[in-house]
Amino acid sequence: MPRGERPLGPEDTALLRFAGDLRRLRDQAGKPSYRELARRANYSPTALSDAAGGRKLPSLALTLAFVKACEADPAPWTKRWRELAAEHTLPLQPNAPYPGAAAFTEHDAKSFFGRECLVEQVVESVKAKQLTLVCGASGSGRTSLLQAGLLPALDDAVVVTPGAKPLEALAEALAGIFENTTADQLAEEFRQDPDHLRLRIRQHRPDLVLLVDDVEQALEADDFIAAITRCPRVVLAVRADHRRRCHDKGLRGTEITVEPMSADELRRAITEPAARIGATVETAVIARLVADAANQHALPLVQLALVETWRRKRGMTLSLAGFEESGGLEHVAAQAAQSFFDTLGENDRRAARQVFLRLISVQRNGIVHRGSRRLDTDGQLLDLLAKARLVTLIEDGVELTHDAVLRWPELATWIDEERDNLSTHQQLVTAMELWEASDRDPQALYRGARLRKAKELGAFLTAQERSFVAMSTKRETRRSTALIAVMAVLIALVPGTVVYALSNERKISALNDRELGGKAISESEALMEQRRPYADKYALVGYKVYPSAEAEKVLRLANAMTRGIPFTGTPGDDADVVVAPRGEIAAVTDQDGTDRMWSIDEDRAEPGKRFADRHRVVKLSDRRAVTRDNAGQEHLWAVDDAKDITYLAPLPNRFRTLDLSPDGARIVGKVGAAVDAGLPTPDESEHAELFDLSDPRHPRELPMPVHNPETVSLSQDGRELATAVWDRASGVTTIEFWRIGGTVERSALSLVQHGYVRGITYSADGRWLAVERSPESVVDVWQRVPGEAPLLRARLETTLRSGARVTFASDDRVAVVRDNVFEVQRLYTSGRPSDRLVYVVGHGNSTRAVYRPQHDDFLVRSGSQAPELLPYVLDSARIIKRMCEKDGARLTDSEWVKSFGEVERVDVC
Structure with a gap:
């Protein structure tokens, strides 16, 4: 007979209660033997027995394998495991190779990897030009670039962060540079004549480079702008959404954009800081982070996820088990969102909720996507959201930082509550784009049922969207007045026509969708056979109009063939x-x-x-x-x-x-x-x-x-x-x-x-x-x-x-x-x-x-x-x-008309 389980005793600790609940879960599943659980879970019987033993916290993977083997829902157990694991997490050690939410400083220069090409590009610009403008989205790492990249790379440089009093901050930063003066004296000197800064640099530190961070904070301080722009060499770091303001102020020079890290750059940023102190990162962790965050504005979330993984390291290894136990980017984003939301008052919570919901769209197939939009929301709230790394402020508007934010439970609840409104809103956004593309043709304005649903969105709309709805309403009113008499006559003459049309509207719509989707798929397959471009665009139209297994198959194949990777140049046909x-x-x-x-x-x-x-x-x-x-x-x-x-x-x-x-x-x-x-x-x-x-x-x-x-x-x-x-x-x-x-x-x-x-x-x-x-x-x-x-x-x-x-x-x-x-x-x-x-x-x-x-x-x-x-x-x-x-989804107007004639264009994004 198999040996019985060791009694747990009084469940007076969280760990013992956790173990006791695991045992009760097994009882509810019919109390299968641990050998049978092992067969289902792919873990040994001993490991599963120890998981419910109450002596130590089992790993998350083992816990979830136990739960799944008992045919229970793993989601609540994951949440509960993380709450319990937080009590056992190691504190962050002083030698941690990652800064987490903080920016890299000059002291972190030896751990600053992945931006070597960008640093070299800025240094070359500084040698050639008087003013270099470094633009990047919020969270792109501009401060880290200045502090840990450029400051050590340049022979003589100083970082200035303007803050609320730009001129005073400039004087404070330079007080240690120029001898026999104080910050107050320098501030007064620059206030009287901004050109004194240029003269002082030429006399005392001719090779000095000013690195000005967050220059958008000082664009209204004319004396500060005048002082720094007269310097022999200056680098201005500005958030992307303030680039136009810089141009308006006459700040023009070499412009360098801080792009999201590529896969190779991100891999170096993950592995090299750990390697410098003798630690290693498992390949699976690198692969997960690179797949999730490469070429995206998600560096802060990556750093936070690495810090949490470091807390759970095995020896000097950042393991996949530790990464999964930390919850990865998804848990980090959810934790940041919840922490931020908990600090807000009731009015700010409602405003934040509106911001989140305006930055997502629900497609026709029900899939939720994040997108970028220009919002007429309070700028201070957006700044706070950006500081919390929940949204990214880019030149063209605002976007959620990462798809992981979509899985924050609070946001997921809001999306479910507002799904109909979100779908209606996405249709409205598409209609506005078509209206703009048609030179604001009145025929492209909203009317009928779509207009009535749009009006119900109320405060959910931006000012621009409200204006579109108002114009549509005005035109609909005029149109309705003109048609009342005609409709009365038609109804009197053929009363059954309207009823028949309404009852068959859905059937006709479905038939048209099927025909249009089939034609688009046929076009895609013909283009693939001829090895011609745009097959994926037609496949996407077919899949969006009439989703089916066949349409999805063609979409995958067309996408693969469109993105084919040739070895151009020297290889011969049929090469190995x-x-x-x-x-x-x-x-x-x-x-x-x-x-x-x-x-x-x-x-x-x-x-x-x-x-x-x-x-x-x-x-x-x-x-x-x-x-x-x-x-x-x-x-x-x-x-x-x-x-x-x-x-x-x-x-x-x-x-x-x-x-x-x-x-x-x-x-x-x-x-x-x-x-x-x-x-x-x-x-x-x-x-x-x-x-x-x-x-x-x-x-x-x-x-x-x-x-x-x-x-x-x-x-x-x-x-x-x-x-x-x-x-x-x-x-x-x-x-x-x-x-x-x-x-x-x-x-x-x-x-x-x-x-x-x-x-x-x-x-x-x-x-x-x-x-x-x-x-x-x-x-x-x-x-x-x-x-x-x-x-x-x-x-x-x-x-x-x-x-x-x-x-x-x-x-x-x-x-x-x-x-x-x-x-x-x-x-x-x-x-x-x-x-x-x-x-x-x-x-x-x-x-x-x-x-x-x-x-x-x-x-x-x-x-x-x-x-x-x-x-x-x-x-x-x-x-x-x-x-x-990548803007590779939309057929041109000529392509659409050539293939589908006068059929109304389908929005595929």
Whole structure:
């Protein structure tokens, strides 16, 4: 009999009450055994028992696995866990590498990364021009740039922050610069003649550069502006929404915009400060933050999330577990919003609620998006919201800082309460845009039911929107008066006509939507066949007008083909393309048969260095490459990036690489006969060898647990090896798992497969294992359970006998490429059959799909001979958002009329 649970005793602490409630949750689920819970949760029975033991707080992941295994709602448990975890969180230590909500200061210069190019750009401008204007949205890091970037980079500089009394602040900052004077004396001197500042600098500090932060605070102080603009060299940092005010004041010079950090810049800002003090950030944390925040105005939220993760670090590692326990950007944004909201009075709360709701839109499919708008709201409230990092003030208006703000529970409640009004408001905004685009044609004003609904929005409208509604009302009144007599006659003559029209209005509307959507989809498919542009625009019209599974499929495909990443220049047709596991670099064969490295950004590729003459890449990891020369000899290379490759060492003679771990730590291959796909041919001289690449110039051979396996595979970190041995007589393949290091030992129970196993693929977290059996090319996907035999969760069969190339995403999705077919399936640990998310013919062409966590998409080889990669995004909402943000969604008027005639334009954003 299984041992009973240890009694908890009196539940007089929060931790014991938490454990007691977990036990009661298990009782409500029918009190399954911990072994049964382990099977459902993918955790060991001991770990689950300890979670309800009350001795220590279990991790969030373990808690949620326990809750889900008991078929309960994880949301309230997540909230409760975080409240309890807050009591156990470590205080922020003085050596924390991230400043959190505060700006970087001069003392933080050694931890200031990611803005090196921007600093260099401003320094070059300072050398060439008298005045440099640095513009950036709120929260873009202007203060940090001045304090931690420019101040250390310039030989002689001082930072001035004007505040409420600009001239006094300037004098205070310079009092320590000029000898034998005080701040009061300097202020009076500048007040009498602003040119004295220029004279003092030329006499005493000719190389001095004034770095003026938040100059928008002093634009009305003419004496201050006069003083600083006469200086030999000055840098003015201004918030983007005040750029025009600066121009009006005559502040014109070299303008440099502080753009959101790119993926590479953000990655440096995350990893380098930690590395400087000997800490590391797990790759999964970097991937999550880069995917969530790259190219967005979200730096303050990233810094806050890093601080919270630092509080929960394991040793000197910022782990994914700690990041998820902190709640990431979503929790940080929600906490900031709630803290800010709690400080407001009742009137300010109502005003803040209106601001939040005006900055979102509800699309026709019910999806909520954030957007930018010009608001006639009190500027002081907007400044406070920007300071709290909840909104971003940009040149064209205001926007919510990040999508994470949308998931603040209070805002989510408001959205549900106002969903109808938000939808009506979005329609009004669209109508105003069309009205403006038609040179304010009176025919484009509102009328009828839409006008009546718009009037009900009341205080929800801006002044400009109220003016539009008022003009529409005035015109509607005149129109109604003129039509009353005519309508009376029509009603008298044909009383049934109106009733019939009203009863069939919805049916006719649906029919028109279906016809318009079908035509748009057909246009998109025709453009894709011809490899012509704008296929994604037509697909978006079709999906918006008449959403369906087919329309969504075409939208995804059109988006992928429109964003195709070509390797322009030297590659020949049908060139080999080998992409690294994270999709950031690739090796492509040039026309002369030599491989060249390429760096891959979100939508483009840039050429890098070539390998040695006639070297072709066999395997590519994120840091290592294995090439084969014309003589068949294989070689090892270091690949820091596409433009930095270094030859390391030749691999043993007759060595053929079978697998290189994604992190480049281990390599396994065979020495002897050539290795070909298909059924094996016995060769007694053939044997497998395994090497550790910690010192890549001198690979160290490790013990190989199986002399000559047919198939091998290394885990993500290279610490586990899977070997497959085929018994020809019985037709059975045995797969064994080995933990490798100084010694070799079994790490899991064996797996027996009928037939010959041609391929084994690990998921990044080791939870899933894909096994391809030959010759049918069936792919079995197994869930790995600690201490137990793997569980078969999906069988992916096909009529194609072509070899399968398998890739796992980070969220229980698996992608399979067979010849020119690309499919993605969703896996489940509950025993539920997998769901097919994507099945597309025309992709593939013998290249493995590569999942890019930083972009949450799959890179797939196009079906043509050209060495082109297609970035395939599964989330249609994200496709639409990206198209709309980049202004790539709207057909021109001529394109619309050419395809759809006089049909009223559909707003796709």
